[in-house]
Amino acid sequence: MNSRLIDFHCDVLYKMLYTGEVDFVQHDTRDVTLPKLREGGVGLQVLALFVEPSLVTGPPRFSQLVRMIDLYHEEMLKHPELQAIRWKQDLEEWQQASKIGTILSLEGVDALEGDLVYLRTLYHLGVRFVGLTWNHSNWAVDGTLEPRQGGFTETGKQLIEECERLGITLDVSHLNEKAFWELLELTDRPIIASHSNAASVFKHPRNLTDDQIKAIIDRNGRIGITYVPYFVADKEEVTIEDLVKHIDHIVELGGSKNLMLGSDFDGIDKKIKGLEHAGQHPALLEALEKQYGQAFVQDIAHTNAYRFLKENLPSRAE
Numbered sequence: 001m002n003s004r005l006i007d008f009h010c011d012v013l014y015k016m017l018y019t020g021e022v023d024f025v026q027h028d029t030r031d032v033t034l035p036k037l038r039e040g041g042v043g044l045q046v047l048a049l050f051v052e053p054s055l056v057t058g059p060p061r062f063s064q065l066v067r068m069i070d071l072y073h074e075e076m077l078k079h080p081e082l083q084a085i086r087w088k089q090d091l092e093e094w095q096q097a098s099k100i101g102t103i104l105s106l107e108g109v110d111a112l113e114g115d116l117v118y119l120r121t122l123y124h125l126g127v128r129f130v131g132l133t134w135n136h137s138n139w140a141v142d143g144t145l146e147p148r149q150g151g152f153t154e155t156g157k158q159l160i161e162e163c164e165r166l167g168i169t170l171d172v173s174h175l176n177e178k179a180f181w182e183l184l185e186l187t188d189r190p191i192i193a194s195h196s197n198a199a200s201v202f203k204h205p206r207n208l209t210d211d212q213i214k215a216i217i218d219r220n221g222r223i224g225i226t227y228v229p230y231f232v233a234d235k236e237e238v239t240i241e242d243l244v245k246h247i248d249h250i251v252e253l254g255g256s257k258n259l260m261l262g263s264d265f266d267g268i269d270k271k272i273k274g275l276e277h278a279g280q281h282p283a284l285l286e287a288l289e290k291q292y293g294q295a296f297v298q299d300i301a302h303t304n305a306y307r308f309l310k311e312n313l314p315s316r317a318e
């Protein structure tokens, strides 16, 4: 199967920075390496910039994002098989060559420290998706695990406006539900949930309710099905069949053209059986092909995400 698979979320840059294992070919302990991307038929990988607030690394700082972007250039893009995608025009080049495309995203705006200059700088460096929060609160808004479930601050609202002006797509995975609905009032643009599943199949704060799923579909947004076992089912060993139930449910809600993949590889310590690194995406696609046929697999693995990029990436000024 050559679907030129598109994966909308992984944390390999975070892993590279914090483990110091920066070579993109070796390091078999990682989920995402160049050989594994090839083995899995991945044609385009979105790379999250994520800074975990911790006692070891201190509070999230912009310099930590810059270090990940430096690794992106020095360790990934030095391989001629990889291509940076920033603009709509880059997609045409990507389609003609058989390179693995890469796009930067930001997971949580904490490290921007409320400064929109930092946001614009990331945009100039190629960041095209912005996840508003990780699990906790930050200067813009609250995440899914923040008990007060607060909405947007004034600066958070300015951030939304600035993303809209620049052509950055907002990512609602990790955003609390109340803020999700507030966001839909604040912007008309399509949104994505890059790595979330369906809460009616398995109730977890990181999953989307049916109303949220329908709202994303109505906006012509996208939902990246994620391989995080603890969002899929409460079992010792979570299987691909368990994950497919989430896809079934979103299809039932009318989302067959809105589904895409958002693995969360290198951001998870436990795995779904048989879906344990980037080389194993085909195992999911084979299961889906048996049930839904080839056209559906092509949609979820490639076309739905590709169309979204084509419609929503900003154009380079000619």
Ligand SMILES: [Zn+2]
Residues within 6 Å of the ligand: 107, 173, 174, 195, 267
């Ligand atoms: Zn995440």
